[in-house]
Amino acid sequence: MxxxxxxxxxxxxxxxxxxxxxxxxxxADIAQLGANSLFAMEFLVELExxxxxxxxxxxxxxxxxxxxxxxxxxxxxxxxxxxxxxxxRSGEL
Amino acid sequence: MTATLHTTTxxxxxxxxxxxxxxxPQVDQYTRNEQMPDDVLSGVTKLGLWAxxxxxxxxxxxxxxxxxxxxxxxxxxxxxxxxxxxTAHSLVAESVRRWGTAAQKERWLPGLASGEQMASxxxxxxxxxxxxxxxxxxxxxxxxxxxLSGTKKWTTxxxxxxxxxxxxxxxxxxxxxxxxxxxxxxxxxxTSGMCGARANLLGEMHFDQVHLGPEAVLGPVxxxxxxxxxxxxxxxxxxxxxxxxxxxxxxxDLVVSYTKSRLVGNDRLLDKQLVRRKVSDMYCxxxxxxxxxxxxxxxxxxxxxxxxxxxxxxxxxxxxxxxxAASHAVELLGANGCSSDYPAxxxxxxxxxxxxxxxxxxxxxxxxxxxxxHEFGISRIGxxxxxxxxxxx
Numbered sequence: 440m441x442x443x444x445x446x447x448x449x450x451x452x453x454x455x456x457x458x459x460x461x462x463x464x465x466x467a468d469i470a471q472l473g474a475n476s477l478f479a480m481e482f483l484v485e486l487e488x489x490x491x492x493x494x495x496x497x498x499x500x501x502x503x504x505x506x507x508x509x510x511x512x513x514x515x516x517x518x519x520x521x522x523x524x525x526x527x528r529s530g531e532l
Numbered sequence: 533m534t535a536t537l538h539t540t541t542x543x544x545x546x547x548x549x550x551x552x553x554x555x556x557p558q559v560d561q562y563t564r565n566e567q568m569p570d571d572v573l574s575g576v577t578k579l580g581l582w583a584x585x586x587x588x589x590x591x592x593x594x595x596x597x598x599x600x601x602x603x604x605x606x607x608x609x610x611x612x613x614x615x616x617x618x619t620a621h622s623l624v625a626e627s628v629r630r631w632g633t634a635a636q637k638e639r640w641l642p643g644l645a646s647g648e649q650m651a652s653x654x655x656x657x658x659x660x661x662x663x664x665x666x667x668x669x670x671x672x673x674x675x676x677x678x679x680l681s682g683t684k685k686w687t688t689x690x691x692x693x694x695x696x697x698x699x700x701x702x703x704x705x706x707x708x709x710x711x712x713x714x715x716x717x718x719x720x721x722x723t724s725g726m727c728g729a730r731a732n733l734l735g736e737m738h739f740d741q742v743h744l745g746p747e748a749v750l751g752p753v754x755x756x757x758x759x760x761x762x763x764x765x766x767x768x769x770x771x772x773x774x775x776x777x778x779x780x781x782x783x784x785d786l787v788v789s790y791t792k793s794r795l796v797g798n799d800r801l802l803d804k805q806l807v808r809r810k811v812s813d814m815y816c817x818x819x820x821x822x823x824x825x826x827x828x829x830x831x832x833x834x835x836x837x838x839x840x841x842x843x844x845x846x847x848x849x850x851x852x853x854x855x856x857a858a859s860h861a862v863e864l865l866g867a868n869g870c871s872s873d874y875p876a877x878x879x880x881x882x883x884x885x886x887x888x889x890x891x892x893x894x895x896x897x898x899x900x901x902x903x904x905x906h907e908f909g910i911s912r913i914g915x916x917x918x919x920x921x922x923x924x925x
Binding site for chain 2: 470473474475476477479480481482483484485487488495496497499500
């Protein structure tokens, strides 16, 4: 399954809007949002669940801040890796 | 894990039998002596209870979080020290499973599943306590790797653990390190005389110029507080909440059997109204606790983003209820409750610890009030809307 970048971004925005009752800019540091310091992890788990991925440590090490922009990139990149692996596997089936 | 335990039911039943036959008969004595017997720990190994959520591919039984909750309720009903050892171990195992690189998982998960790499979770510094700041423990880059120095207090399993997850301050922020116990510069001092969880092999960990390679870093550099610590303590609170349900059940075991057989004049103590009120409160608290633990565990199984929040909402009220239940148990047994002939006082000491570990009740209240403010204080309604009737009309 591949994802469309703009759909990922708008999906993330929709969840943040519903969860925080406010519109979050693309470059806002998500770790500073929410009720307290737990929100950053909640956001990460939500992305993992919603887009059926696991965000590995190196994906976080490669970005300066957790933002809608940076995480849209991470989700799309992980999805393209999954699609690539699945493509390789489907040849074996 | 033994080859015969194929299903979740097998593991839960075998655990119940192990607790009844091998742990319960000796728990009061080893708790007094502040020791954890080898045969108890080897029983845990045989049953695959060290980190039972780890998948079969690394040697774990791969049970659900709901089953993990059931197992920790059962263990907590018999021994909070053992449950606390397994809590700390689970925090480290889950952190490696969640944040480890492929190489870290390959290196550590099989030993974490089998218990060979008995693990400690080192967060609290000498002076920091609930602040969970790590300014007593520092790691600096030495070019290739890191040099770690500092002291951590109140470390469960410190007297025996082989692998230690240490949270330290670095120039980039809080970072987590996986430190093998036999690394030069690592040492432990036993801590004795605690009121509760007395057999959990507590100690202080010292790190004196410990040289670590880059492969020691677990999770994102500088962001351990938001991610590694937060996700690990989500498991910790689930486990402690489950253990506290176990304490309430243990108190019910004790109080109901005692007050049924104890006569006051011609009446059973259990027939006295004031006693019945306490017993009914304990019984309802236990049911509420089971539901809260199951709910939080179920959300974790579904990988729901609210699972961490729910672990707070479970741990806080259940640990308070366990303390109240243990206090009732001491009171209802009278002088017997204050003696070492009955376990009521052990439960009270254990419950006192449970209100503090994995975030004190005051910290829990602070965080949970944030949830309330966030969920109910939003601008959909203004305070004017809450005024039922204005005066002076």
